[in-house]
Amino acid sequence: MSIDKAAIERGASASLAGLVSGYVALALAELVSAGVRPEAGPVTAVGGAAIDRTPAAVKDWAIRSFGTDDKLVLQLGILAVTALLATALGLLALRRRRTGAAGVLLFGLVGAAAALNRPDSDGFADALPSLAGALAGALVLYALIGPLVAAARAEEAVPAAARPEEAVPLAARPQEAPAAARPGWSRRRFLLLTGAAAALGTGAGAAGRTLTSSRSGDAVASRAAVVLPPPASPAPGPPPGTALRVPGISPFTTPNKDFYRVDTALVVPRVPADTWRLRIHGKGVARELSLTFEELLARPLVERDITLTCVSNEVGGPYAGNARWLGARLGDLLAEAGVRPPSRGGPADQLVARSVDGMTLGAPVEDVMDGREALLAVGMNGEPLPLDHGFPVRMVVPGLYGYVSACKWIEDIELTTFDAYDPYWVRREWARKAPVKTQARIDTPKPFARPAPGTVMVAGVAWAQHRGIDRVEIQVDDGPWQETDLAAEATRDTWRQWSYSWQAAPGTHTLTVRATDRTGETQTERRAPTVPDGATGRHSVVVMAG
Numbered sequence: 067m068s069i070d071k072a073a074i075e076r077g078a079s080a081s082l083a084g085l086v087s088g089y090v091a092l093a094l095a096e097l098v099s100a101g102v103r104p105e106a107g108p109v110t111a112v113g114g115a116a117i118d119r120t121p122a123a124v125k126d127w128a129i130r131s132f133g134t135d136d137k138l139v140l141q142l143g144i145l146a147v148t149a150l151l152a153t154a155l156g157l158l159a160l161r162r163r164r165t166g167a168a169g170v171l172l173f174g175l176v177g178a179a180a181a182l183n184r185p186d187s188d189g190f191a192d193a194l195p196s197l198a199g200a201l202a203g204a205l206v207l208y209a210l211i212g213p214l215v216a217a218a219r220a221e222e223a224v225p226a227a228a229r230p231e232e233a234v235p236l237a238a239r240p241q242e243a244p245a246a247a248r249p250g251w252s253r254r255r256f257l258l259l260t261g262a263a264a265a266l267g268t269g270a271g272a273a274g275r276t277l278t279s280s281r282s283g284d285a286v287a288s289r290a291a292v293v294l295p296p297p298a299s300p301a302p303g304p305p306p307g308t309a310l311r312v313p314g315i316s317p318f319t320t321p322n323k324d325f326y327r328v329d330t331a332l333v334v335p336r337v338p339a340d341t342w343r344l345r346i347h348g349k350g351v352a353r354e355l356s357l358t359f360e361e362l363l364a365r366p367l368v369e370r371d372i373t374l375t376c377v378s379n380e381v382g383g384p385y386a387g388n389a390r391w392l393g394a395r396l397g398d399l400l401a402e403a404g405v406r407p408p409s410r411g412g413p414a415d416q417l418v419a420r421s422v423d424g425m426t427l428g429a430p431v432e433d434v435m436d437g438r439e440a441l442l443a444v445g446m447n448g449e450p451l452p453l454d455h456g457f458p459v460r461m462v463v464p465g466l467y468g469y470v471s472a473c474k475w476i477e478d479i480e481l482t483t484f485d486a487y488d489p490y491w492v493r494r495e496w497a498r499k500a501p502v503k504t505q506a507r508i509d510t511p512k513p514f515a516r517p518a519p520g521t522v523m524v525a526g527v528a529w530a531q532h533r534g535i536d537r538v539e540i541q542v543d544d545g546p547w548q549e550t551d552l553a554a555e556a557t558r559d560t561w562r563q564w565s566y567s568w569q570a571a572p573g574t575h576t577l578t579v580r581a582t583d584r585t586g587e588t589q590t591e592r593r594a595p596t597v598p599d600g601a602t603g604r605h606s607v608v609v610m611a612g
């Protein structure tokens with residue numbers, strides 16, 4: 067029945083109006099957030115809030131399934147939900163014009179609340195992108211839906227029998243569908259207005275993007291201008307034989323572009339080096355320190371190879387990397403501030419690092435001051451830190467998982483106690499203390515590879531940072547454990563490559579690897595999940611020779 071046709075066209079038009087008003091809202095919010103703070107945009111703020119509230123196991127699953135794309139997936143998810151809600155509000159507005167528009171405003175309030183509650187919120191201005199966007203979206207919806215509502219009312223007011231379509235036999239009806247909503251409604255006009263709103267939105271969004279990237283250009287330019295001083299203490303070696311030449315093995319040094327990235331930042335913090343400051347304060351700090359980037363570079367810098375590992379790394383997973391870091395020794399700075407470790411009577415046992423994006427990470431003061439190469443790093447593999455990896459300054463502590471030590475975009479160090487303060491991840495099911503667990507990984511052959519029978523090079527890396535790797539063994543099916551050839555050790559803070567020349571008989575085989583650290587402990591075969599303090603178990607791959 068054409069009566070239904072008209073209603074359906076009205077519904078479709080209302081949905082479209084809702085969708086476009088949501089689009090305009092997000093686009094305008096994008097533009098305003100470029101002026102305020104990119105992090106204050108509704109998608110980023112709501113996404114950040116969602117990340118903070120995601121259970122550890124789900125977050126780990128997301129990291130595992132989507133890798134570094136987890137953030138993209140999250141943002142696309144938020145956009146999809148927004149589109150659905152906006153469509154629903156369009157339909158609601160067809161029945162209740164004001165309520166529909168008010169619904170758009172309500173979602174603006176949700177975005178504003180999320181932005182204000184972010185740990186790095188700058189205050190009221192952070193609410194503006196969501197509020198301005200929602201206001202624009204509500205007006206667009208109200209305006210677009212008006213004629214549709216009027217048409218629907220008019221339609222309902224006319225008794226069915228009096229409707230021309232009902233009276234005229236089918237064949238006699240005009241071919242083009244009767245205006246969905248005749249009185250006062252024109253499809254052409256509606257589409258024109260909707261298109262105009264969408265175009266304005268696109269313009270606003272594009273302008274916002276351009277503005278944001280030109281602003282973040284400050285940090286990019288600042289990074290390009292950084293001249294890293296030569297280290298007062300260059301990295302020793304790495305000694306000859308550190309790097310094996312086996313195709314498919316992880317290189318000893320992970321190039322920056324391949325280095326894994328794990329953080330909660332939906333917008334990478336952009337900190338120009340000349341605005342950077344680090345404050346060191348808290349319990350047992352005799353002399354508070356406040357350091358500029360220039361002052362940090364003027365200190366004697368050391369260069370060290372250190373392997374970083376994420377606690378979310380599954381057995382055999384990719385979240386480990388080895389880089390040559392350049393930085394100032396954190397232990398020396400703390401000593402200058404008058405800090406004593408607990409073993410020498412200091413009152414603070416936890417060092418809480420805080421980043422510009424409000425992340426907090428807590429490391430044992432004892433570990434940071436026990437002589438290991440805990441660094442405030444400015445350089446990574448011969449370059450200033452990439453923005454993704456913490457420019458201008460991050461922490462790196464050998465032997466501790468990243469989430470308790472490797473604070474990127476660091477701006478504050480507070481000495482406190484484990485009793486007094488739980489940092490970000492500890493409030494989310496992760497352990498207070500997390501030394502890296504011994505792990506070995508098979509890089510080649512890949513799972514389900516089909517090598518030709520005969521000599522097959524099996525190779526990979528093993529790590530037990532700050533203890534050192536002493537032995538890596540491999541087991542074929544249920545056979546005896548065989549020693550592999552270990553590459554030379556750079557330092558006990560780095561991973562070590564290993565290889566094994568395997569005589570593969572035709573058939574399906576399981577290769578399993580295990581490492582033993584310098585304390586003599588062989589990695590357990592007991593499987594434990596990543597939560598709360600790192601996965602255990604042995605990596606194995608199944609291959610089909612022949």
Ligand SMILES: Nc1nc2c(c(=O)[nH]1)N[C@H]1C(S)=C(S)[C@@H](COP(=O)(O)O)O[C@H]1N2
Pocket residue numbers: 325326327328329330331374375376377421422423425454455456467468469472473474475
């Ligand atoms: N500011 C900030 N620093 C952070 C994080 C973060 O989410 N925010 N994640 C930590 C975690 S869990 C790890 S494993 C390392 C990863 O460092 P990368 O991304 O340079 O590899 O950074 C750490 N530092």
Ligand SMILES: [Mo]
Pocket residue numbers: 328375376377378467468469
């Ligand atoms: Mo991590």
